[in-house]
Amino acid sequence: MPQPVQPLLHQLVTLCAAPSQVLFAADGSMMIEVDGRGTAHGLMHADVRVLSGWQLAISGRRPAHLATALTGEGQAQFSYLAPELPGSTIDRFLRVDVTRELSPGLLAETLLLTSEIGEPVDVEVRIELTSDLTPMELIRIGRHREALAFEEAKSGTVTFGDGTVTARIRAPNADISRLPDPTRLTLSWQVTVPAGELIELGWLVSVTDSGAAVGPARGSGLAVEAIVGEFSGSGGAGESDARLEPWLRQSLHDLNGLRMSTAQAPDDAFFAAGSPWYFTLFGRDSLWTSRFLLPVDVAQAGGTLRALGRLAGTTSEVATAQDPGKIMHELRRGTFTFNEISLPPLYYGTIDATPLWICLLHDAWQAGLPESEVIELLPVLEGALHWLVNHGDADSDGFLEYIDATGHGLANQGWKDSGDSIRFADGQIAEGPVALCEVQGYAYEAAVGGAALLDAFDRPGAAVYRDWAATLAERFRAAFWCGIGDERYPALALDGAKRQVDSVTSNVGHLLGTGLLDAEEEDLVARRVTAPDLDSGLGLRTMSSSAGGYNPLSYHCGTVWPHDTAIVIDGLLRTGRADLADGLAEGMLRAALAFDWRLPELWSGEGRPVPYPAACRPQAWSAASAVVVARWAQAHTHQQ
Structure with a gap:
């Protein structure tokens, strides 16, 4: 069997309306x-x-693609010039505009x-569809199942699936036909288009899936135009940066398209x-x-906290990397x-999700999450804090670290979770257990923020977590810092032998604002990153x-x-x-323009x-980064 090859994504157009998504070539095919x-x-x-193929033909020929545009939330439009038809010239032609809309x-x-x-011109409009019901894990390695044979249409409807989908x-x-090849479903319309007039046609496909782990979200999404309006007039020179508004708008639309729920808690x-x-x-x-979105919509944080809180670990289990109080990494159907890599449907192989959950709860509380919602989540908070100090330290050295105990889970369990991501300055790959620098910052912030929540809601244990955080800061200062004088910087990590993984990476920048560093250390890190x-x-x-391990791709x-x-x-x-932050924020604005407002x-x-x-696009935290840059622009405006 040939080596699996991951499909390329960078030239595709994507529409999202979770839990549905549709990806296609720039011409719509x-x-x-x-x-x-x-x-x-x-x-x-x-x-x-559900659908693996879509081809459009006008009177037996593929039309010439003219343009494609994202025209709204979950919507794209393609424009085509029909092939040679009787009476057509270069500027007298049949035009076809297809609007594809996903919900x-x-x-x-x-x-x-x-x-x-x-x-008047007589034409046949034909759309050919195929289906293979291939699961995502096969698509991701460039493979697919055999094409599905469609059933005959009944009462104008073709139904297909596997009993679950x-x-x-x-x-x-339309005339709906599965002949001569039952794996190709043809929708065809014979129409006469009068000169200067418009003919409208349409079709749709609906999908249900009784076995899915996720489903559509209820309630309101992000108020796109209101949020864009909050930042209008923000710019680094005291006036509106023309790049910010289209980037922010597209990002917020994309986030609404990515908004979903678990099947059990819609x-x-x-x-x-x-x-x-x-x-x-x-x-x-x-x-x-x-967390990025807290300044514009705290309610979304409440849903995230509850969805993850419902799945918090209840026992210790090697196969799933679960421990009591631990926040999960990912959820799949199977x-x-x-x-x-082989991961169970509910997998907990992450070292940072638990402290980040605590940090989000604290910040959401500060941002105005209703007290009743905070109180509901306090038992999860107490479990997460307990995990932080009792389960997060794999070898009892006082730092949060990870190691995959199964042999087929994620070798690295921070945000840089590829197998070769934790490298020394000479390019050598570190061996675990690995204690990442940024995770110690998250843990410190979580312990201090969690203690503040315990005090505020009259729960015991706050002093324990504050003391733990203070000790962590001392240990970090003694163990992680590399270099001499003004060239000092935190190591990326400590490896299993407690050696400093001394490559200079972006990870150190995550320590800023966590409270783990003192003012002098923050200056050193800020200038280094x-x-x-x-x-x-x-x-x-x-x-x-x-x-030594640097490779721009x-x-x-x-990479960036x-x-x-x-x-x-x-x-x-x-x-x-x-x-x-000016240089980094300006770089993000340049990138937003270069990538057509969808990072x-x-x-x-x-x-x-x-x-x-093979990069995902849209990606939730990439889209939400637009709000952070908008805040930077707003801060500059206020300084003028």
Whole structure:
């Protein structure tokens, strides 16, 4: 069997209306393979591909694609010029505009035909569809199932599925045929388009999935225009930056498209991590996204906290990496397999989600989360704090660290979770247990913030966690700092032998604003993360360009991740160093323009907008980073 090859995403257009998503080529078409390589094209619902192919033909020929645009939340439009028809010329032609609109469990298309030809024109409009019901884990390695054979239409509807996933296609006034090939469903309309007039056609497919782990969210999403209005007039020079508004608007629309719930708790909305690979609940991603959004919508944090709190660990279990009080990493329908990794449906292999959950609860409380909602979550808080000091330290050295005990889980369990991401300055890969620098900052902030919540709501134990945090800070200061004098910086991590993993990385910037550092240390870190070897001009590199392991297109060792940059910008704002954030924020604005206002999961660290070819787009925390940059712009405006 050939080696699995992950599909490329960087040239695809994506619409999201969680738990549904549809990905397609720039001309609107969908194919399971392009040039012999598997694609991620298709309509997916939850984690199953419902439609794998879509082709448009006008009178037997593919029309010429003219333009594609995202035209609204969950909506795109394609414009085509029909092939040669009787009476047509270069400026007298038949035009076809297709509007593709996605909502949860429903894809609808409207086709508008307008003619500039001087006389009525008879045409056949044909859409050919295929389905393979391939699960996401196979799509991700470039494979697919056999094409499904469609049933005959009954009462104008074609129903197909596997007993768990059920889809229904309807096409009013169309001839629906599965002949001569039952794996290809053809919708065709014979129409006459009068000169200068418009003909409208349409079809739709609806989907249900009784076995999905996730479903559509209830309640209100982000108020896009109101939030954009809050930041209008914000700019680094005291006036509106023309790049901020379209980026912020697109990002907020994308976040609404990623908003979903678990099947068991539809009222507790959260943001799926990203499309297409991470279209589910991820603890770390959902927490950071909600934290970025706190200044504009605290209610979203409440749903995220409750969704994760319901799944907090209750026992110690090696197979799932679960411990009492621990916040989960990811939720799937079934076992997820990708290359050498095999994860259970509910997996807890994350070292940072638990302290980040505590930090979000504290910050949401401070931002105005209703007291009744905070009180409801206090038992989860107490369990998470207990995990922090009793389970998070794998070898009792006083630091939070991780190691995969199964041999098939995630080798790295911080946000840089690829197998080669934790490297020494010479490029050597560290062996575990690994204690990441930023996780110690999260843990310190969580202990102090958790203690404040316990005091505020008359719960016992606050002094224990404050003392624990103070001891952690002392240990960190003694163990993590590398270098001499003004060149000092925190190590990326400590490895299993307690050696400093001494590469210079973006991780150290996450310490800003956590309280773990003193003022002098914050200055050292702030200047280090904004130096040219980390600031690419298009955001913060994950690893210094002078490091032995640096590669500008390595997933975690030199690329730029916008959420990573946003965390550092936020830390600089929180510590009163907004001026040092200018270069990073300007880089994000340049990137937003370069990537058509929809930032991908990551891109190259070389300083040009070279895409990482398998990056999710949209990605929740990438989209939410626009709010952080908007706050930076607003801070500059107020300084004028």
